Structures are given as structure tokens and as C-alpha cells.
Amino acid sequence: MEKTPKWVDVALIPFLNLLIAFVISGIVVLLIGEDPIKAIKVMVSGALGSPYGWGYTLYYATNFIFTGLAVAVAYHASQFNIGGEGQATLGGLGVALVCLALPWPHWSVALVAAMIGGALFGAAWAAIPAWLQAKRGSHIVITTIMFNFIGASLLNYMLVNVLRPRGAMDPATARFARETYLPTFHDLPVIGQFFSKSVPANISFFIALLACWLVWILIWRTKLGFEIRAYGRSESAARYAGISPVKVIMVAMLISGGLAGLMAINNVMGQGHRLVLNSVEGAGFIGIAVALMGRNHPVGVFLAAILFGFLYQGGGELALETTIPRELITVIQALVILFTGAFDNMLRAPIESFFVARANARKEA
Amino acid sequence: MVDVQANEAGRQATAALATQAPAIELKGISKAFGTVQANKDISIRVMPGTIHGIIGENGAGKSTLMSILYGFYKADAGEIWIKGQRTQIPDSQAAISAGIGMVFQHFKLVQNFTVLENIILGAEDGALLRPSLAKARKELKRLAEEYELNVDPDELIEELSVGHQQRVEILKALYRQADILILDEPTGVLTPAEADHLFRILDNLRKEGKTIILITHKLREIMEITDTVSVMRRGEMTATVKTAETSPEQLAELMVGRKVLLNVTKTPAQPGKTVLEVENLRVVDEDRVERLKGINLTIRAGEILGIAGVAGNGQSELLEVLGGFAKGTGTIRINGEEIDLTGKHSDGQSRRRRGISHVPEDRHHLGLILDFAAWENMIFGYHKDAAYQKNAFIMDNAGIVKHTQEAMERFDVRPPIPTLPAKSFSGGNQQKIVLAREIERSPALLLVGQPTRGVDIGAIEFIHKRIVELRDEGAAILLVSVELDEIRSLSDRIAVMFDGQIMGERLPEETDEKELGLMMAGVVN
Amino acid sequence: MDFGTIVEILDSAVRLGTPLLLACLAGLFSERAGIFDIGLEGKMLMAAFFSGAVAAVTGSAWLGLLAGVGGSMSLAMVHGLASITFRGNQLISGVAVNFLASGFTVLIAQSWFQQGGRTPQLSGHARFEPITLPGASAVKDVPVIGPLYSNLISGHTILVYVAFAMVPLTWWVLFRTRFGLRLRAVGENPESVDTAGVSVIRLRYTAVAITGVLAGLAGTYLATGLAAGFVKEMTAGRGYIALAALIFAKWRPVPALGATMLFGLLEAISNRYPNIDLGVVTLPIQFMQAVPYILTVVILAGFIGKAIPPRAGGQPYVKER
Amino acid sequence: EPALIYDLGGKFDKSFNEAAYNGAKKWAEETGGSYKELEMQSEAQREQALRKLAESGANPIVMTGFAFGDTLNTVAPDYPDTKFAIIDMVVDQPNVESVVFTEEQGSYLVGLMAGMASKTGTVGFVGGMDIPLIRKFACGYVQGVKAANPDAKVVQNMTGTTPAAWNDPVKGGEIAKAQISQGADVIYAAAGGTGIGVLQAAADGGILSIGVDSNQNYLHPGQVLTSMLKRVDNAVYDAFKEGADLKPGIKVMSLADDGVGVALDDNNKSLVTPEMLAAVDQAKADIIAGKVTVHDYMSDDSCPVQ
Ligand SMILES: Nc1ncnc2c1ncn2[C@@H]1O[C@H](COP(=O)(O)OP(=O)(O)OP(=O)(O)O)[C@@H](O)[C@H]1O
Ligand SMILES: Nc1ncnc2c1ncn2[C@@H]1O[C@H](COP(=O)(O)OP(=O)(O)OP(=O)(O)O)[C@@H](O)[C@H]1O
Numbered sequence A: 001m002e003k004t005p006k007w008v009d010v011a012l013i014p015f016l017n018l019l020i021a022f023v024i025s026g027i028v029v030l031l032i033g034e035d036p037i038k039a040i041k042v043m044v045s046g047a048l049g050s051p052y053g054w055g056y057t058l059y060y061a062t063n064f065i066f067t068g069l070a071v072a073v074a075y076h077a078s079q080f081n082i083g084g085e086g087q088a089t090l091g092g093l094g095v096a097l098v099c100l101a102l103p104w105p106h107w108s109v110a111l112v113a114a115m116i117g118g119a120l121f122g123a124a125w126a127a128i129p130a131w132l133q134a135k136r137g138s139h140i141v142i143t144t145i146m147f148n149f150i151g152a153s154l155l156n157y158m159l160v161n162v163l164r165p166r167g168a169m170d171p172a173t174a175r176f177a178r179e180t181y182l183p184t185f186h187d188l189p190v191i192g193q194f195f196s197k198s199v200p201a202n203i204s205f206f207i208a209l210l211a212c213w214l215v216w217i218l219i220w221r222t223k224l225g226f227e228i229r230a231y232g233r234s235e236s237a238a239r240y241a242g243i244s245p246v247k248v249i250m251v252a253m254l255i256s257g258g259l260a261g262l263m264a265i266n267n268v269m270g271q272g273h274r275l276v277l278n279s280v281e282g283a284g285f286i287g288i289a290v291a292l293m294g295r296n297h298p299v300g301v302f303l304a305a306i307l308f309g310f311l312y313q314g315g316g317e318l319a320l321e322t323t324i325p326r327e328l329i330t331v332i333q334a335l336v337i338l339f340t341g342a343f344d345n346m347l348r349a350p351i352e353s354f355f356v357a358r359a360n361a362r363k364e365a
Numbered sequence B: 001m002v003d004v005q006a007n008e009a010g011r012q013a014t015a016a017l018a019t020q021a022p023a024i025e026l027k028g029i030s031k032a033f034g035t036v037q038a039n040k041d042i043s044i045r046v047m048p049g050t051i052h053g054i055i056g057e058n059g060a061g062k063s064t065l066m067s068i069l070y071g072f073y074k075a076d077a078g079e080i081w082i083k084g085q086r087t088q089i090p091d092s093q094a095a096i097s098a099g100i101g102m103v104f105q106h107f108k109l110v111q112n113f114t115v116l117e118n119i120i121l122g123a124e125d126g127a128l129l130r131p132s133l134a135k136a137r138k139e140l141k142r143l144a145e146e147y148e149l150n151v152d153p154d155e156l157i158e159e160l161s162v163g164h165q166q167r168v169e170i171l172k173a174l175y176r177q178a179d180i181l182i183l184d185e186p187t188g189v190l191t192p193a194e195a196d197h198l199f200r201i202l203d204n205l206r207k208e209g210k211t212i213i214l215i216t217h218k219l220r221e222i223m224e225i226t227d228t229v230s231v232m233r234r235g236e237m238t239a240t241v242k243t244a245e246t247s248p249e250q251l252a253e254l255m256v257g258r259k260v261l262l263n264v265t266k267t268p269a270q271p272g273k274t275v276l277e278v279e280n281l282r283v284v285d286e287d288r289v290e291r292l293k294g295i296n297l298t299i300r301a302g303e304i305l306g307i308a309g310v311a312g313n314g315q316s317e318l319l320e321v322l323g324g325f326a327k328g329t330g331t332i333r334i335n336g337e338e339i340d341l342t343g344k345h346s347d348g349q350s351r352r353r354r355g356i357s358h359v360p361e362d363r364h365h366l367g368l369i370l371d372f373a374a375w376e377n378m379i380f381g382y383h384k385d386a387a388y389q390k391n392a393f394i395m396d397n398a399g400i401v402k403h404t405q406e407a408m409e410r411f412d413v414r415p416p417i418p419t420l421p422a423k424s425f426s427g428g429n430q431q432k433i434v435l436a437r438e439i440e441r442s443p444a445l446l447l448v449g450q451p452t453r454g455v456d457i458g459a460i461e462f463i464h465k466r467i468v469e470l471r472d473e474g475a476a477i478l479l480v481s482v483e484l485d486e487i488r489s490l491s492d493r494i495a496v497m498f499d500g501q502i503m504g505e506r507l508p509e510e511t512d513e514k515e516l517g518l519m520m521a522g523v524v525n
Numbered sequence C: 001m002d003f004g005t006i007v008e009i010l011d012s013a014v015r016l017g018t019p020l021l022l023a024c025l026a027g028l029f030s031e032r033a034g035i036f037d038i039g040l041e042g043k044m045l046m047a048a049f050f051s052g053a054v055a056a057v058t059g060s061a062w063l064g065l066l067a068g069v070g071g072s073m074s075l076a077m078v079h080g081l082a083s084i085t086f087r088g089n090q091l092i093s094g095v096a097v098n099f100l101a102s103g104f105t106v107l108i109a110q111s112w113f114q115q116g117g118r119t120p121q122l123s124g125h126a127r128f129e130p131i132t133l134p135g136a137s138a139v140k141d142v143p144v145i146g147p148l149y150s151n152l153i154s155g156h157t158i159l160v161y162v163a164f165a166m167v168p169l170t171w172w173v174l175f176r177t178r179f180g181l182r183l184r185a186v187g188e189n190p191e192s193v194d195t196a197g198v199s200v201i202r203l204r205y206t207a208v209a210i211t212g213v214l215a216g217l218a219g220t221y222l223a224t225g226l227a228a229g230f231v232k233e234m235t236a237g238r239g240y241i242a243l244a245a246l247i248f249a250k251w252r253p254v255p256a257l258g259a260t261m262l263f264g265l266l267e268a269i270s271n272r273y274p275n276i277d278l279g280v281v282t283l284p285i286q287f288m289q290a291v292p293y294i295l296t297v298v299i300l301a302g303f304i305g306k307a308i309p310p311r312a313g314g315q316p317y318v319k320e321r
Numbered sequence D: 001e002p003a004l005i006y007d008l009g010g011k012f013d014k015s016f017n018e019a020a021y022n023g024a025k026k027w028a029e030e031t032g033g034s035y036k037e038l039e040m041q042s043e044a045q046r047e048q049a050l051r052k053l054a055e056s057g058a059n060p061i062v063m064t065g066f067a068f069g070d071t072l073n074t075v076a077p078d079y080p081d082t083k084f085a086i087i088d089m090v091v092d093q094p095n096v097e098s099v100v101f102t103e104e105q106g107s108y109l110v111g112l113m114a115g116m117a118s119k120t121g122t123v124g125f126v127g128g129m130d131i132p133l134i135r136k137f138a139c140g141y142v143q144g145v146k147a148a149n150p151d152a153k154v155v156q157n158m159t160g161t162t163p164a165a166w167n168d169p170v171k172g173g174e175i176a177k178a179q180i181s182q183g184a185d186v187i188y189a190a191a192g193g194t195g196i197g198v199l200q201a202a203a204d205g206g207i208l209s210i211g212v213d214s215n216q217n218y219l220h221p222g223q224v225l226t227s228m229l230k231r232v233d234n235a236v237y238d239a240f241k242e243g244a245d246l247k248p249g250i251k252v253m254s255l256a257d258d259g260v261g262v263a264l265d266d267n268n269k270s271l272v273t274p275e276m277l278a279a280v281d282q283a284k285a286d287i288i289a290g291k292v293t294v295h296d297y298m299s300d301d302s303c304p305v306q
């Protein structure tokens, strides 16, 4: 059956799906009486046309790399983790607690501690659904959805009743000390000149790149990754080979939750400098679209994250420059998920049968 | 709609013509799944009131052909004639209206419905259930009396034994007034007693004038009950003969395309020290049914112990518990050392470290990961071996690919391309990959289940040869197969399993098919 | 807490439980047919918007209802297309449907009404008015029965009564009709239905369509019964709570009523008593809000009876590999 | 070009943010100028919203809501040449104007009217997010009610603890229904968009309600007793008008400056009796003259009356 070339699977089909998603989004824009061409122009110039735009595009992309990797790692173990939102929320809590706990001498020390805090909290939030799936067979999709809501309530409680400084009105933590602020692109040598002072993109971006590389190593180069992929492709065969399903599910989900939690070094420590409600802003869900588009490969995830960073930033500019609401991004996101995920067979089936027919024809000849 | 009416008319017409027109005639049926040509230009005629057998190797296309007749698959080309009428069968509804009923190899029952609910599903009268249920209850009683088909109409399917579930399937067809009944490998899952009962039922049905198509692998069954028999090979219909005018030998030849020399050339065994000792081994499955009821056996180095038995009598569980992916109680010793049966070390990798290799019965679900490349499949289960690691963290993928390439050449895997996914190899070549992986490490004990299922004849000989070679190198081998001939020709000793127990042991030269068959049926020991 | 307050809280629970009940029954039809639906939230939101918008424009709650059902139905068909025709991943499709609704409603609302993603405030016939049942005012002053009848039972909008009537109706359809038998069978083992000569595809589409209608009623009730118009994200997670209730009820209609009313009650209580003082501990409002989700996880974990979903649930029906 | 950022309740909350919008609209209509505006989608966007407008060269930038306080405090120094105005919060930066209102005074006046209009002697208060600012509304209101009727009971509820509480009309309606069942026959909603649900439930339940921030009397003519006007529109209008010359520092808008007040128009004419009018005028004069002081909850985080 394997007669379709690889490029079709990794490039052609995703591209066509994306194209359909964009065309439909364009039609929606037309429907609401706006000009799609102008919308694209605004998005491109808003997201790529200035150091400010670039800075925000990369900032958002950083978030999406983390959440996209989170979804991808779990996916390789055949676990559909839609709890990235909750795990990133808890990661934020972990990072904030670390940043507020001690008078950190330097950002680098604080960063290491915050990474541990964020990853631990994120992993902890994935651990319970993972354990329930592994041991009790509770459907992980449902439990992770539930944990998103429970996580939101927990954060709400922590911010309102525990972490809110005395006398403050909004449910947010105190500002972190200056020493914990991560260097932004503006502060970095060489590339600093291309970015203005106000951009939030910070060195977390490089940690995200590192995470991509590590995930690649993990999945395709280590024993653990081998076991994760084996279990993900065939549970029965994995059991035959003595691979423990409990171990694979737990480990993959802990790594997944940890990656989602790590996102907080970008948005909480690197940008907000304090923890506010809903600091994740849906990045956990966008991770699903990013992983789907990126075919669960770190390189694909990286590219898809950049694309979504662009959409997110460009969409924000749209809201400012035109009367198209920011929600257009949500629609595009939904369509990308729909076409690259749920409607995948729509194009795949005819394309594959085309190649099968071609292969059969060759055989005859 | 038109078809159905034409068909009604056809039914009456044939009633008048009676014996003339065949009940079923297929002309030039072809069907491909992707690049697999499952049926190639198949034609067949089945006369009314007869039992027509179809035999053929695994994957020969028998099930596919019947699924087409039943409207479950759509043929790419060809015609279907029912009782002398050209009939379109686009879906199962049309097949049912044409009087065809089918009992699939895998039953199509709703587990948590009652028997009655399953019977009426799709054949209800009117929108409300109550009248349909009442009618079906009456009808069921009548059918039960007429054909010895007793089942409790209010029992849930999941509470029924396999044999009873099969009866429900037959009742389903009869309730829909089928006069053509297709049974796909009906005895594979039955105990001998259940199989006998089934044949009595089939005989009754034939006497009532029903037409039956029986798919089976068992030549004995063909000879016993069918009137005519068709043989399929690699998607093609090779012959149709009257049962009375043929012999098992001839059928076997027709099946595989040449004279079958099932006897493997091997020297007498030179058994060495005891490798495997199993004492009072018990396994209870998820549904708390005891599948192994106290197995005792030993295998010595350099000998092959063959396990014969009807599928479902505990052979699979025996392999699973020895292979480390089912839990059990009792004692298992390898070279005198006891191994962990329930605890932390009762998994496949620990077993492999103890020198137990395992070629599983179902290579698609257990032995291979079809989406993985050949090289990944080649180390699967042994992936933690030091030889495959570059350092403490990273695996030596390039080295593994190279090693795989060599192994593929040694085992004549075609094509010898390590990066190809397993699913793109043919069944025989897939099996060779599994064998290469499990044999290459010179295990102390090799567990092999159904080593040649769905494998072509050339590969069968190759596989048999490697197994014998391994024995001669001093490995102990436990062979499980439903093919009695394979057991008889490969084994140095034969143990027969029935109902989770070993019925007894025989030496191959001191027994015959008949005795083994009786033991498999639980009759003698 | 006096009797009047209890009746008042129960009354509030009925109002707040009704959209959950409708959505839960919606999910029941789909999931019983083997199509997992985590897109209830999106369908409700879509219905809330279209019912609010059309009611605002036409001034008729009934036209709003029609539009709401239409909106929900369109998403139901997207889900059906993905899960039945294209044999895609039903969970991914559900996620997409939720996002689609979330973005689309605001986009269209902004374009139509320029009110920041709201519809205009509904009044008069654009809303479903409470119905006073016969004799409600007459018995008002009879102790116990009076408040129960006139406050709790009487005085809801038509959609509330429809929702409650749907419970026995759903039960009857599911367990007493041919359609119900086939629907349950297709969710357990679609091959059994297919080989019995019944179209799996048609059955599943029908189920998904019923889901669309019921989720449409749920959303319509939110915008034109409970509130007076659409505001963005007005479902606020109710679709997920309905899903939780469905699992809690183990995919059965009568327990679904119990589960949704329980969750409605929790919401009613937390509206009234943000922090519940139990002496030893004070339950903060955030805990009360999380209770439905926590309960669902506990149920899923199988510590209180096991919730076994329909066996074929979540898998597309593929005949040929 | 000036700019305006709305808080999470959104531009058309018919209340606080809409008042700001009306101010901007008035400025645009009068001067023919144009301005930029932005609505927030989530907490985390505040900083980007501010920066975006500052980068785009907008000046001054006005934002509605205390929640911008912390963010503005960090962003303002990065744009020393841009003027910012924040409503409802004091931010101590050299380029920021902080506009605060004496909501307790306006709430006192509507409380007075509520106390006089109530027949049951029980009135209600529905707050939005539970923060000191909203307690300030509540405290002023209670003082007014008690001034009219010392025996009156005030049922108080807050909608929530997060910004979502500004935009939850369904919950507002449920709370109002609960208050009605507790005997309240006048309910004051100081809850942004949530108030729409409160006013709706009050109208449905046949009782009176009091709107907030904008004039909400028109929402249910003849059923909204009055609205506590908080002239956010004037604050925005003034800031836009001053433009780049905006004066940094704290600007208090009190009853005396017409910064707060009660709404009287055709819609509530029939509800407001001459005695009420007289009492309100008297109280207004007394407060301006300093004869009556309305306690400010935020001065000591407590309220002398309940
Ligand atoms: N649904 C399917 N999709 C793709 N290939 C299939 C499908 N069903 C069968 N095949 C392939 O078609 C060929 C014929 O299969 P079929 O099941 O008809 O064989 P069979 O003779 O019934 O074998 P067995 O004795 O194992 O039952 C096999 O190679 C099989 O792998
Ligand atoms: N081409 C093949 N290569 C390898 N194994 C095969 C092949 N064809 C069949 N088999 C094996 O034989 C079994 C029967 O295959 P087939 O495709 O006919 O499936 P089936 O008739 O639906 O199921 P089964 O016979 O397993 O009950 C499968 O379990 C499969 O492992």
C-alpha cells in the first residue's frame, strides 16, 4: 500500500489543507464585508513588517513551540493531550512561585529554577490524567479537558486568595524582581540591533529551539523514544516486546505536561513578569493545531509555530488597523485543525488512490 | 428497488424450475484492495440443496469473495446470478432480500444486546420494538425445534459461549428466511463437540433444501460434509470438483499449486539437558475464565515439542505466559532457574534476557509494528541491547540499519531494504523478518506460534529449515500450530492441548492423524 | 435556610440545568451512535448566536429558535462529515468545531451589529417568556405545594418544559423503537448493523442531526430564554459540563436528568453562596465551580462505578482497510 | 492621534466602557478627528495593547479600568514622550494622568432614591468583581439607603472574583432573581456588562433597578429607577481634547465637578417623585457643601454600615 511518496505526506497534503483553510477564511472575511487582500497585507506588515512585529511573532511562536511539542510527544505515545492549556497554566504557577520565592541574584539562576518549577507543575498536572489512563483506562481526552477547567479554577483561587498582594485589586501576583527578567532580543548581542526595546521575544525562544532538538533526539534516537513510538503505533506489539504501557503513558505524558509547563518561562517570566489570569491565552489549544500541521515532528512543529505566531500577531494588528475582529485568528485556527486533522482523508484518500493507480499501472507496464 | 422485485420474480421462477438453475453463479469477479489483488476473475456455480466447500490458504481471497456475494464489499468487476437471475448486490440489504445469509468468521453481534435484539436488528416489523420482539420469540422457538438451534432468547450475547454465539448468527440468517447460507471458517473457534453439532445442523439445513457455502481450512471437514468443493489460490479459483471424486492429497496440491511434500527432512533429535520446565501453570484471563488449567511440560535442548490442538484451547495463552505478556501462576524454570511469573520481571524484555525468544502467532498485531521500518522491527524487543547503543543516551541507528541489511540478506527477505516499512513486505517476508530477529540471537528457548500462517510454500520450507537448524544448534523449541501436518513433520514430540490442559504426549512416528484428532477433541488421552 | 429559599435555589437550578440537560441529551444521541462529540460547546454557542441574532432582527423568538437550530445543525454536519464521511478523528473534529464557533460567532456578530460581538438586547416576543401554568397563582399561598408548584414548576419558558419532556422521550426512542435499537447497535458494533443491511452512514448522520437539533435548543435557551441576547463566549464551558454529565450519567437519559440538575444545582448554590463555610473548611467558589469536572474525573477513574462508553465510540467505521 | 483601550467588559457593555466610548465619540464628532481604539481579549494582552498603541504613535492613550495599573506602571517609562490617562486607578508616573471618581457620592444619591422607592424596605446591590472599588460603590449606596430609611435592609452580592464578573449577564440575572426572592424591590447593579442581566431580571420580575456608569434608564423604560452616572465619557473627552498637552497627575472627578450624578430623563420621569427629587437635590447640595460626608470604603477598607 505504501506507494505514495513521502513528500506527498509531509509537504503536499499539509500544504493543500492549509490552503483550503486560508481560502475559506478569506471567504469568511468577504462574508463580513471586508477585503481579504487588504487583511493579508495588514497581517503581513503587522507581523513581519517591523522589528516590533517580528518581536511579537517570535514571542508567540515560542509559546506555540512548547505547546506544539507537548501535543506531539504525547501523540507519539498515541495519547491525545488536549490538556496543554491547563498544564501551561499550572506551569505559570510554578514559574511564578519560583520567581517570587527567593531574591534571585541573576536571571540565569532564576531561569534554571523557573524551568524546573514550570516543568514540574506542568508535568504534575498531566500526571493524574496519565495515571488514570494507564491504570484505570479513563479516556485521557476527557480527563485532560476536565483538568483544564480544574486548573483554571485552581489558578483563580491562588491568584484571588493567596498570591494577590495586599491592597491590589486585580487577581495577579506581585511583579517579579527585576533580576528575574529574561534578556529580550533587544538585549542580546548582534541580533539586538534588529529588535526594538519593547519586543517581548526573549531567550526562551532559544530554549524552545533546544527543546525541539531534544525532543527530536528523544523520539528518534533514544531507547525511550523507541518505546514511546512503538507503543504509539501498536499497543499489542509493544506489550509483546515487554514495553510497559504504564511506563510509556506516564513518561510521555509527564514530558508532554512538562513541555507545556515550560512555556511559562516565556509568557510569565519573559514577558508578563507577573502571573495574571489566563496568561496562557489559548496557546495550549493552538498547540494542537501546530502539532497537527507539523505532523508531530519537531521541525514541522517549529515551522507551524512560526506560522501561528505570525497569524496571532498579524491578527492582533488586524483588530487595530481594520474592523475585522481578532477572532478571525480563532476561525483560521479552527479551520487549520479541521482540515489538517479531521478532514485529512478528504484529500488524502483521492491523492493516495491516484498514486496507487499509478503504481498499478506501472506494474502492468 | 427494481432489483429486489426482479429478484422476487426470479425466486418464484426458480421454484418452478427447481434443480435446473444454480442457486448461485458468480462470473468473473475481481476485487483489489489497493495494490493487493484479492480476487482475480473468479467464476463459480453452486447448485441448490448442496453444501459447497471452499478451501484455500490464508489470504487466498475466500472471505473477500463471500463478502462480495453478501454485499459487504463491492466487486471491481464481475456478475452475480442468483437462482438464474442476474442480481445487483450493492449492499447487504440486497443480499438479504436475495435470500442470502452469512455467518462471518468474526461474528457481527452486539455484545450487550440480548439474543432476541440481535435477531431482529435490521429485520424489525414496524417502528416499534414490542411486536417485533414477540414475533421473533415465537419464530425463534420454531427454528430451535426444527434445527436443534437452542439458545435462550433473553441472554446477553456477551454471556454466551462462542458456539452459542455462532448459533445466534445462523438463527439471524434463518430468521431473515435465507435459503443460501454462507459460513466462513465456522469451526476454527469451536470445540470438537460444538463442531459436530454444527455439522448436524448443516446437514438438517441441506435436507430442508437450503444451499450452503462452507469455507474451511480443514480438508477433513470438506471430505466429511460437502458435496462439491472449490479451491482458491492467490486470488484465483483453481478448480471445482465433486467431493466424492477427489482426495485430500489432490486438494492440497490444488491449494498450493504443486505436490505437497510436507515432510521436513531432518535428522533425529539429540536432546541434551532440560531447558524448560513448566509445572502446574495456570492462567486466568480478564473475564476471569481459567484458560490454562495446570500445564506440566519439559523441553530439552535440541528438541522440538509441538503443541497440537484446536484453536482456542489455551495454546495462545501458553505462548503468552511463557513469552511474558500474560500473568500466570505456577512454576517455570529455564535451565534450572525459576522465572518471575507475575512480578516486575514478568515482561517480554526480561524473558528475552533469559534467553527466551518468541515468534508470536499473530505477526500483524504482536510480532511487527507495521508502520515501523524493517530495521526498527529487527530490534524491536531487543532495543535495549548494548550492541544497539552508541552511548548511554543515543541509539546506534546507522549500525542497526547495517545489521538489519545483513540479516535480511541471510534470511532472504525480499526486497532487502531496511528502511522500508514492514507493511510493504508480503506476509512471508514479514514472517522472515520476525524469525530473523528471534532466531539470530541463538536463544536457549524459542517459542513459535503458527510460523507459516499465510506464508507461501517457498517461504514455508525456508522457515521450517531454519527452525530445524536452530534445534540442531541446541535450542529448545516450543512449536504451536493449528496445522497438524506441520506439527507432525517438525516436532520431535507432540503434546495435544484441549481445554487448557495437556491431553497427552506422543512421538510423531508412533501416532497418526486419527489418534491426535481424537485427543484434540478431548476424547482419549 | 427557609423553605422559600430552597425552592428559589431549586428553581434557579432548573433554569441553569436546562441548557445542560438539552446539551447532554444531544451528546447522548451522538455518542450512543458511536460518534464522540466534544463539540457540544461550539454547537451551543453557534445556536445561541444565531437564535439571538435572528430574534433580535425579526423580533420573534420562534424564528430565533429556527435559526439557532440551523446554526447548531451546520456544525453538527461538519462534525458528521469529518467523522462519518471522511473517517477523521472525532476528537480533533470536536476541538475544531468549538474553535470555529468561538471565532465565527464573534466575527459575524461584530459584522452584523457592531456591538463588540454581542447581539442587541432582546425584549418582548424576541425572547421566550415564562409560562404560568394553570392554577399557579391560585395555589400560590397553599403551604409547601403552593411555592413548589407556582415557583418551581410553573413559570419557566417553553424550552424548559421541552427539555424535561425530552428525557422520557429519549428513553422511549432509545429503548422502545426500531430506530433506537439500531442507533444503540451502531454505537456498539457498526458491523452488526451493516451486515444486517442497514446503512451505518445514514444512521450516524441521523444521530448527529438529532444532536444538532438538541444542542441548538440548548443554545437557543441560553440566548433567548435564560439571558436576553447573545454575548461572546456565553456558553462559558456549559458544553463541557454537559459532556461531563453525560459520562456521569453513563450515557443514559434518566440519569442524565439527574446529573445535569445536580450540576445546575451546584451552579445555583455557588451563585448564591460564593464561599460555603462548613465549619472546618470553607469551600471557596472556585472549588464549587470545579466540582462538576472533579466529579467527572472521579467517575472516569472508576472509583464510583465504571462508565463504559459505547464500544464503537470514537472510531470511524471503515469497511476496507 | 489619541487612542482608547477598553477593559475586558468590552466597548458595548452599555455601562463603564460604553461611557468611555461615548466620550471618544463625542470628541470625534465635535472635532472631526479620528482616534484608535482597542478591545482587550485577555488579561495577558494588556501590555501588548499598550505597547502597540504607543509604538503606533498614538498620543494620548486613555485606558479604562484599574486593571491596567500595574502594566501601565511598567510600560509608561518606556515611552516618555507619550501621555497616558488611566481611569479608576492611580499610577505614579511623570507621563500619566490618573482619573478617579467619587463613586461613593453618586452611589449615595441613588441609594437615597432606592430607599425612598422601596416598598418592602429591602433593596439589593449586585457588584461585579469583588474588589475594593466595587465595595466603595456598595458602601456609598448603603449609606444613601439608610439615610432615606434607617431600617432598610440591603442585600449585597458580588458576581465573582475575576474580570469575567464584568461580563456575565446570565449570572447577574440569577443573582437578581435571588435578591427578588429575598424581598428586594430595587436593585442597584454596579457590574459592567453583568448589570444588563440584572436590569433584565428586575424588569422581568416587575421591580425597579438602578443602572451604573452610563445612563441605562432607556434599557427598560419605566422600570429603571435611575442610573448612577460616572462621567467616564467626560474624562475621556477631556483627555482627548487636551491631547499631547495632557496634564499628568491625579484628577478627581467628584459630585461637585459633575463627575458623578444621577440620571433623570423621560424614561424614568414617572418613577421619580417630587419628594425624591427634592431629597436628591438637598443631599447633593449638602455633600458639595461638606455638610454630609459619604464614607469612602477605600480610605480605610471598611464600611461603617451594612
Ligand atoms: N479489507 C481489506 N483491506 C485490504 N486488504 C484486504 C482486506 N481484506 C482482505 N485483504 C487482503 O486480501 C487478501 C485476501 O484476503 P481474504 O481475507 O479474502 O483471504 P482468506 O482466503 O479469507 O484468508 P483466511 O484463510 O486467512 O481467512 C489478503 O491478502 C488480505 O490481506
Ligand atoms: N498477506 C499476509 N501476510 C501476513 N499475514 C497474513 C496475510 N494475510 C493474512 N495474514 C494473517 O492471517 C490472518 C488472516 O488474515 P485475513 O486478512 O484473512 O484476516 P481475517 O480473515 O479478517 O482475519 P483472521 O483470519 O485473522 O481471523 C491475519 O490475522 C493475518 O495475521
Ligand SMILES: [Mg+2]
Pocket (backbone or CB within 6 Å): B062, B063, B064, B105, B184, B185
Ligand atoms: Mg477468511
Ligand SMILES: [Mg+2]
Pocket (backbone or CB within 6 Å): B059, B063, B105
Ligand atoms: Mg481471513
